[in-house]
Amino acid sequence: MKEGPDIALLGSLIGDPARANMLTALMTGKALTASELSYEAGITLPTASAHLKKLQAASLISQRKSGRHKYFALADDEVGAVLEAIMGLAAKRGLLRTRTGPKDAALRRARVCYNHLAGELGVHIYDGMIARNYILADDDSLHLTDNGKAFVSGFGIDVDRLQNNRRPLCKSCLDWSARRSHLAGGLGTALLDRMFELGWASREKSSRVVKFTQQGEKQLLEQFAS
Amino acid sequence: MKEGPDIALLGSLIGDPARANMLTALMTGKALTASELSYEAGITLPTASAHLKKLQAASLISQRKSGRHKYFALADDEVGAVLEAIMGLAAKRGLLRTRTGPKDAALRRARVCYNHLAGELGVHIYDGMIARNYILADDDSLHLTDNGKAFVSGFGIDVDRLQNNRRPLCKSCLDWSARRSHLAGGLGTALLDRMFELGWASREKSSRVVKFTQQGEKQLLEQFAS
DNA sequence: TTCATAGTTTGATCATAAACGAAGTATTAT
DNA sequence: ATAATACTTCGTTTATGATCAAACTATGAA
Numbered sequence: 001m002k003e004g005p006d007i008a009l010l011g012s013l014i015g016d017p018a019r020a021n022m023l024t025a026l027m028t029g030k031a032l033t034a035s036e037l038s039y040e041a042g043i044t045l046p047t048a049s050a051h052l053k054k055l056q057a058a059s060l061i062s063q064r065k066s067g068r069h070k071y072f073a074l075a076d077d078e079v080g081a082v083l084e085a086i087m088g089l090a091a092k093r094g095l096l097r098t099r100t101g102p103k104d105a106a107l108r109r110a111r112v113c114y115n116h117l118a119g120e121l122g123v124h125i126y127d128g129m130i131a132r133n134y135i136l137a138d139d140d141s142l143h144l145t146d147n148g149k150a151f152v153s154g155f156g157i158d159v160d161r162l163q164n165n166r167r168p169l170c171k172s173c174l175d176w177s178a179r180r181s182h183l184a185g186g187l188g189t190a191l192l193d194r195m196f197e198l199g200w201a202s203r204e205k206s207s208r209v210v211k212f213t214q215q216g217e218k219q220l221l222e223q224f225a226s
Numbered sequence: 227m228k229e230g231p232d233i234a235l236l237g238s239l240i241g242d243p244a245r246a247n248m249l250t251a252l253m254t255g256k257a258l259t260a261s262e263l264s265y266e267a268g269i270t271l272p273t274a275s276a277h278l279k280k281l282q283a284a285s286l287i288s289q290r291k292s293g294r295h296k297y298f299a300l301a302d303d304e305v306g307a308v309l310e311a312i313m314g315l316a317a318k319r320g321l322l323r324t325r326t327g328p329k330d331a332a333l334r335r336a337r338v339c340y341n342h343l344a345g346e347l348g349v350h351i352y353d354g355m356i357a358r359n360y361i362l363a364d365d366d367s368l369h370l371t372d373n374g375k376a377f378v379s380g381f382g383i384d385v386d387r388l389q390n391n392r393r394p395l396c397k398s399c400l401d402w403s404a405r406r407s408h409l410a411g412g413l414g415t416a417l418l419d420r421m422f423e424l425g426w427a428s429r430e431k432s433s434r435v436v437k438f439t440q441q442g443e444k445q446l447l448e449q450f451a452s
Numbered sequence: 453t454t455c456a457t458a459g460t461t462t463g464a465t466c467a468t469a470a471a472c473g474a475a476g477t478a479t480t481a482t
Numbered sequence: 483a484t485a486a487t488a489c490t491t492c493g494t495t496t497a498t499g500a501t502c503a504a505a506c507t508a509t510g511a512a
Binding site: 005006007008009010011012013017019020021023024058059060078079081082083085086087088089090091092093137146159208 | 230231232233235236237238239240241242243246247250278284285286304305307308309311312313314315317318319363371442
């Protein structure tokens with residue numbers, strides 16, 4: 001009965017509503033200040049501070065001080081992936097926090113998953129890149145093929161710089177709404193950033209929703225078609 | 227801030243030590259009675275009963291009544307996968323419940339992950355089957371190739387019967403110790419069962435450890451070599 | 453029938469930890 | 483300097499929920 005890692009501690013950290021709200025807010029990928037997080041969670045600053053301390057102690061979040069502000073973010077991709085997985089389980093069990101609101105359709109369509117694109121459009125990209133042999137689901141990890149490298153470069157991304165990074169280039173991440181994989185890792189982040197750069201899409205304020213322009217969505221569907 | 231599914235509820239369910247112990251015990255894949263679970267969790271029967279009711283309400287476990295016994299099990303593979311993912315995160319953060327005990331090496335080597343094989347040997351099987359093109363990591367899901375089907379049949383598994391099942395045949399599941407994928411799904415279960423049948427390995431009582439015989443391990447390493 | 457075992461329900465107790473106000477530190481703005 | 487903002491620390495209050503004993507239901511055994 002005392003085997004393996006302590007899931008109870010992690011569970012209880014995620015299990016508090018205030019902390020869960022903070023973590024969900026951080027799933028937007030943006031680094032947020034303690035004040036912003038306290039607002040998101042609907043609690044006062046002192047309470048938020050205590051919560052953040054606990055999350056930090058478990059290395060679920062990272063912090064960076066900038067002047068009198070303190071910015072918090074998810075510690076790494078894996079934390080985001082696990083949160084997304086838990087959301088998937090919760091969604092499937094019908095444990096939805098609110099009745100399906102107006103935002104939900106948009107969330108399912110395209111949203112940010114910590115730092116990369118999730119939702120139907122995220123899955124579309126993943127499927128397209130697999131179908132065209134840009135990505136190879138070899139072994140456990142994903143690999144970018146030479147074809148894929150050419151394509152991504154043509155899309156305006158500096159692949160070599162990414163590869164020099166310690167961060168894994170390609171990773172798959174399971175989608176809670178579509179229940180399919182989408183692309184995470186350095187490349188996933190770079191692709192999303194580039195799409196913002198190209199003006200294909202923009203972020204909705206304090207939300208995970210990624211709003212594509214009509215043109216942007218058309219381009220995405222074409223250029224990443226299977 | 228009120229987007230998406232309610233992760234706090236799931237988190238708090240997993241976050242209680244007693245419930246976490248029960249869920250961990252159920253990760254052995256065996257169905258356990260309420261009494262057994264109360265013993266595993268170190269609590270009295272009434273308390274356990276209350277916990278099980280909550281887990282049931284969230285559809286994390288299933289129950290089956292047999293005479294005056296009530297058997298509990300994890301609701302499905304997805305629950306097991308998420309628990310394993312959380313263990314992975316916890317392990318990486320160094321949130322280990324106990325100092326690395328004698329069982330830990332055995333656990334890393336081979337253990338049961340709900341109903342299939344995990345640990346180094348589980349990963350070995352997965353790698354071997356991928357390398358030999360028995361399994362194709364296509365798209366999101368895994369497919370069993372014709373070669374693979376022949377191999378598995380030769381191993382003594384009735385593939386057709388498995389395929390008629392509603393349950394997905396192949397799924398990958400992330401390993402918390404090896405941080406690599408291993409084979410889950412109907413085929414994963416069937417393979418493990420067959421290995422027990424062949425006498426390659428046996429279960430350690432009330433533990434996730436799968437103990438391979440010297441011969442069994444040798445066979446496994448050879449027959450599933452990359 | 454009577455007894456024993458398995459599990460549930462109820463009610464009371466108790467500990468934990470979430471919450472906030474107030475006071476304290478640190479950084480920036482005026 | 484003074485003030486304002488951003489965050490932390492401390493101490494107190496409060497509510498939640500985990501726990502168990504005792505009583506209750508249901509199934510099986512003698």
